[in-house]
Amino acid sequence: MATDNIIKIKNVSFSYPESDAPAIDNISFNVKRGSWTSIIGHNGSGKSTIIRLINGLLVPDENGSPSIEVDGIKLTDDTVWEVRNRVGIVFQNPDNQFVGATVADDVAFGLENRGIPHSEMVKIVPEAIKAVGMSEYTNAEPANLSGGQKQRVAIAGILAIKPKIIVLDEATSMLDPEGRNQILSIVKDMKEKYDLTVISITHDIDEANMADQVLVMNDGKLITQGSTKTVFSQVSLLKNIGLDVPFFEQIKEKLQQDAIKLPDNLDSEKELINYLCQLNSKM
Amino acid sequence: MSKILIGRYVAGDSIVYRMDPRGKLLATILFILFVFLANNPISYLIVTIFSLAAVAATKLKPKIFWDGVKPLIWLILFTSFLQLFFTVGGTVYWRWTIFALSSYGFTNAIFIFIRFTVIILISTVMTVTTKPLEIADAIEWLLKPLKLIRIPVDKIALVMSIALRFVPTLFDETFKIMNAQRSRGADFNNGGLVTRAKAITPLLVPLFINSLETAIDLSTAMESRGYRGDKGRTKFRVLKWSNVDFINLFYFVLLLGLLLVFRTH
Ligand SMILES: Nc1ncnc2c1ncn2[C@@H]1O[C@H](COP(=O)(O)OP(=O)(O)O)[C@@H](O)[C@H]1O
Ligand SMILES: [Mg+2]
Numbered sequence: 001m002a003t004d005n006i007i008k009i010k011n012v013s014f015s016y017p018e019s020d021a022p023a024i025d026n027i028s029f030n031v032k033r034g035s036w037t038s039i040i041g042h043n044g045s046g047k048s049t050i051i052r053l054i055n056g057l058l059v060p061d062e063n064g065s066p067s068i069e070v071d072g073i074k075l076t077d078d079t080v081w082e083v084r085n086r087v088g089i090v091f092q093n094p095d096n097q098f099v100g101a102t103v104a105d106d107v108a109f110g111l112e113n114r115g116i117p118h119s120e121m122v123k124i125v126p127e128a129i130k131a132v133g134m135s136e137y138t139n140a141e142p143a144n145l146s147g148g149q150k151q152r153v154a155i156a157g158i159l160a161i162k163p164k165i166i167v168l169d170e171a172t173s174m175l176d177p178e179g180r181n182q183i184l185s186i187v188k189d190m191k192e193k194y195d196l197t198v199i200s201i202t203h204d205i206d207e208a209n210m211a212d213q214v215l216v217m218n219d220g221k222l223i224t225q226g227s228t229k230t231v232f233s234q235v236s237l238l239k240n241i242g243l244d245v246p247f248f249e250q251i252k253e254k255l256q257q258d259a260i261k262l263p264d265n266l267d268s269e270k271e272l273i274n275y276l277c278q279l280n281s282k283m
Numbered sequence: 284m285s286k287i288l289i290g291r292y293v294a295g296d297s298i299v300y301r302m303d304p305r306g307k308l309l310a311t312i313l314f315i316l317f318v319f320l321a322n323n324p325i326s327y328l329i330v331t332i333f334s335l336a337a338v339a340a341t342k343l344k345p346k347i348f349w350d351g352v353k354p355l356i357w358l359i360l361f362t363s364f365l366q367l368f369f370t371v372g373g374t375v376y377w378r379w380t381i382f383a384l385s386s387y388g389f390t391n392a393i394f395i396f397i398r399f400t401v402i403i404l405i406s407t408v409m410t411v412t413t414k415p416l417e418i419a420d421a422i423e424w425l426l427k428p429l430k431l432i433r434i435p436v437d438k439i440a441l442v443m444s445i446a447l448r449f450v451p452t453l454f455d456e457t458f459k460i461m462n463a464q465r466s467r468g469a470d471f472n473n474g475g476l477v478t479r480a481k482a483i484t485p486l487l488v489p490l491f492i493n494s495l496e497t498a499i500d501l502s503t504a505m506e507s508r509g510y511r512g513d514k515g516r517t518k519f520r521v522l523k524w525s526n527v528d529f530i531n532l533f534y535f536v537l538l539l540g541l542l543l544v545f546r547t548h
Contacts, residue, residue, distance in 0.1 A: 044460070055507055081509065089507045096500035101416045101448045107518030121519050143451035157508065245418035 006071050006164060006197050007031035009056065011064040011105055014053055023049045024202045025117070025220040026064060027231050028116040031165075031213070036191065038208040038228075041217030045200045049216075051167050055087045056080035085114070090171035090183075094150035102155050103134060106142070110161045128160040129153075144260050148179025155186060159194070166190070168200040172207065184210065189276030205244045212256055248272045291351070293411045298527060299344040304417035305424045306528035311409045314537050315402055324390075327397050329541050333534075334401040337408045351407035352400060359399040367392040419443040420522055437513040445501070453494065460489050480533040 005032065014024040017136050025045045031037050037075065039047045048054040052058040053068060054267050056075055070083045088110075091097045100106030103157040107128050111121050113255040129135055132152040142150060151171055158166055172180040181205040184207060191198050216224045218241045224231055232238070235245050236252040247251075252262055260279075299307070301411030314334075321327045338348055352359075408417070423440035430436050462469060466483055471482050 009345065038508065052503075057506060059501060084509050087507075089504075091500065091504055091507075093497075093500055095452050095505035096497050098448070099501065101444050105519060109505075109510075112517050112519055115515040115517050118517060118519065118521060121517070125519065141451070142448065143455075161509070184457065200353065222285045262505055 004146075005030040006033040007199075008067070008069040009050075009054070009066045011073060012050075012053060012060045012066040012068060013064060014049060014058060014060050022061070022220050024060075027222045029215060029222060029225060031197060032193055033164075034191075035212045036200070037213045037215065038211035038217045039199065039201045039217060039241055040203070041165065042206050045217040045219055046220040048169055049202070049220075051089060051169055051199070055089065062089055069175065070096070071095055072084075085161060086164040087167060088154060088161065088163040088165070089167040089169055090151060090174055091168040092157065093156070094147040095142065095175060097154055098150055100142075102139050102141055103145070103156075104138050107156045107160050110157050124160050128156040131159055131190065132156045132177065141276050146179065148175045148177050148182055151175065151179070151183050152186060155190070157188060162194070163196070165197045165199065168198070168202070170201050170203065173203060180204070180207075191216045203244070205246050209246055216241075291410055293343060293347055295341065295343055295412065297340060297342045297368060297412075299408065299412045301525070301527055302412075303522050303524055304385075304413045304421035304529045304533055305522055306524070307409045307413055308418065308421040310531060311405055311537050314405045314538070317535070317539055317542055318398055318402060320396070320539075320546055321394070323545070323547045325455065326542050327394055327469075329403050329538070329545060331397055332406045332518075333538050334408075337403055339411055342406055345412060348407050352403050355399070355403060359396060361526055362399065363392040363396045365499050366426055417522075418442060420445060423531075424433050424522065435513065437488045437516065438489050438525055449497070453490070453495070456493050457486065457490060460486055 001251060011026055011028070012024060012028070013022050013026050021056070025046075027050065040051065041047050048059065053060055054070065060068065071086045073079050073082055073086075075083050097164045098106055099109045105240050106116060107125050108121050111124060116124070126135070126138065129138055132148065133157060134152050134157050137145065137149065137153075142153075142164075145153070154171075155166075160221040167186065168183075172183050175183065186196060188199075188210070190196055200207060200211065208214060209228050209232070211228055214225065215222055216230050216238065223241070224234060224237065232246055232249045235249055238245050246269075247264075252266065252272065262272075262275065266275055287517075298483065314330075318330055321330050338345070367388045368382045370388035371383045371485050374386040375383055376386075378470075379382040398494045419440065422443070423436060426434070426436045426439070461469075464482075465471070469485065470480055471479065471486075473479075474482070
């Protein structure tokens, strides 16, 4: 079962009630179980809207017989709560998703909603807080935490409900580099430890590069998808829609334009540097 | 400044801090009701001693309690003076048109003064030793019977706790916006009332918009985290009665007994 698709999206479109252009325009894609998927695209391209469709906060337009399946469950009115048990989302603004009065209260929020008995909550909550390294702040109030710490609490709140999928919707974009790296390394660890599937929406090219699969959105359309290598090597396409490309991909593109032949398997800055050094010594 | 919360909780460690907020809230309400039983010098002496004992039990500096009384001192004095000059009875010492000084006036003024002061003291004992969130929990408990008439007490309680949680966030926002406006030359501290009120307007609009955005984000996050109303919801934060609370409430029953015995019938 290691390679099945945990998310299957087919022919999904969505328009917000008061707008004429669709926010999501006939999108289909799959996400492999246990994989890391990045979604990139400029502001307003529909990235957050897709996530809201996946966890049933929004309902796709009727046309084109759309279907959304999460962990083998077809998303309907009756299954939406089951689906939400499987998908945890960390949102962009650290303050606007902190519901509880203290760290422990906030981590418990999802458990309270699911009617978990108090006797179990007192066991689960400290464990989840410990997993994100926030134990010494258990009773701290959000006003006394940094943005990165609040995002760690948000992750703990998600871990507490033992989801299958964790979504970062620009979760690191309001953090300083240190906070950002902490969040990413926690998510990486948790992914390994609990066999999670990660979807990360990001403007940060290094973060996008952590993925197995990249989806590129533009004006509600999925314009390209594939491995980081295939997607980021489409330098001109990405530049056309105003997206960043990893620095070494830009160099590769420029070198190739100058008719310097590069092998296909250069996947990182280091490999490129090594190759160029060898090239130099050959000349 | 950003750490301000509603209420005036002061960190400390005494038996009052270890009491259940429900017990403290109940005791405060009972005390306020009981004070109205006092109607002669000895019963007023009893409530005074009782409230001072409660103040002492907090082991906090008297200044904290003086800070509680201070904002209301003029109201207290004004009300006492009204009693002093408008009560007629007993021996009348002085009289001029509608004003009079009488022995009844003196005692009434003193009684009113005591009544006000002890009520403020006891409420201060509660608010300085109990975190706002605990007070909200206690209010929720007190309102529970209203569920019978279909009042959504749990929802109200959640709203209260979220409101409390966002007070510092709103303060932060306000200061950020103020600084942003200041850096563009806005002046919030000078000028007359009208000028200052005008300076506040460009502060309120972004604050209002920010709050709306926060509310929308928050509701999205809550729903994503599985919030679906009160049905089947359990609670992580639970309050526990202890012996201290029973002893505390016993004292208040004792107070009631004493007042019933010593008041003038
Ligand atoms: N609640 C809403 N009501 C109406 N339009 C919206 C709403 N939320 C987003 N949109 C519009 O839908 C489009 C996609 O938005 P969104 O999914 O938030 O983009 P992204 O997350 O990629 O920045 C944008 O054009 C945006 O203006
Ligand atoms: Mg977005």
